[in-house]
Amino acid sequence: MAEKTLTRTDLSEAVFREVGLSRNESKQLVETVLDHMSDALVNGEQVKISSFGTFSVRDKSARIGRNPKTGEEVPINPRRVLTFRPSHLMKDRVADGNKS
Amino acid sequence: MIRSELIQKIADENPHLYQRDVERIVNTIFDEITDAMARGERVELRGFGAFSVKKRDARVGRNPRTGESVSVEEKHVPFFKTGKLLRDRLNGRG
Numbered sequence: 001m002a003e004k005t006l007t008r009t010d011l012s013e014a015v016f017r018e019v020g021l022s023r024n025e026s027k028q029l030v031e032t033v034l035d036h037m038s039d040a041l042v043n044g045e046q047v048k049i050s051s052f053g054t055f056s057v058r059d060k061s062a063r064i065g066r067n068p069k070t071g072e073e074v075p076i077n078p079r080r081v082l083t084f085r086p087s088h089l090m091k092d093r094v095a096d097g098n099k100s
Numbered sequence: 101m102i103r104s105e106l107i108q109k110i111a112d113e114n115p116h117l118y119q120r121d122v123e124r125i126v127n128t129i130f131d132e133i134t135d136a137m138a139r140g141e142r143v144e145l146r147g148f149g150a151f152s153v154k155k156r157d158a159r160v161g162r163n164p165r166t167g168e169s170v171s172v173e174e175k176h177v178p179f180f181k182t183g184k185l186l187r188d189r190l191n192g193r194g
Contacts, residue, residue: 004141011129011143018128019121029110029125034148036109040101042189048102052130053178057190080190082149084180090134091178094153097138098176 041082053086137178147185154179 012027019026037047037055047055057080065076086094103126111122133143133151143151158174182190 004136004139006132006136006141006143008145010136011132011145014128014132015125019124021117021121021125026125029114030129032110032113033106033126033129034145036106037101038148038186038189041186045101047106049106049130050103052103052134053180055180082182082186082190084149086178086180090137093134093138094178095175098140098153098155100174 044080049087051087051089053084053090055082055084057082140176145183147183149183149186150181152179152181153177 008027008030012023012030015021015026015029016023021029040047041055041057044057046057060079060081062078063076065074066072067074107119107122107126110126111117111119114122117125136143137151137153140153142153145151153176156175156177159172161170161172162168163170
């Protein structure tokens with residue numbers, strides 16, 4: 001499963017077909033969308049796309065980790081991580097589309 | 101930020117486009133990602149992150165209220181992994 005991988009090129013091709021802008025402009029617009037989402041997240045904002053899902057930033061506190069190979073303790077610094085929570089619509093569509 | 105704010109930002113930066121077209125552009129991008137995952141495909145957006153589908157095996161679950169066992173069928177769920185560049189930016193690097 002999941003053999004095929006789509007990239008920015010496929011998304012800009014879809015925009016090109018759907019809206020009829022040039023390929024170049026379609027590509028730039030895909031980039032702009034991703035840039036705006038990234039910037040909002042980096043500013044600590046939540047990005048909520050109805051019927052798609054919600055991206056949120058969470059703060060993780062420092063903890064002691066362990067190198068699983070050597071057993072050595074290593075400090076893990078506090079950090080911010082991004083989580084994506086898919087909408088019910090997306091969950092249903094993915095579950096239905098992949099039913100065996 | 102919500103979908104309409106994202107659309108507005110892009111419309112403001114691109115005064116030569118109709119608002120309606122900006123809406124279609126933004127909606128197309130998200131629809132395309134969902135459609136790909138519904139087909140079991142991955143969507144890899146370097147620097148931002150990758151959307152993929154994970155399989156959850158069938159299992160015996162329990163109704164938390166009654167304690168009764170119920171069989172839960174195998175299912176597929178959407179998954180997102182943050183890209184390296186974005187992860188670094190979230191932590192003030194790059």
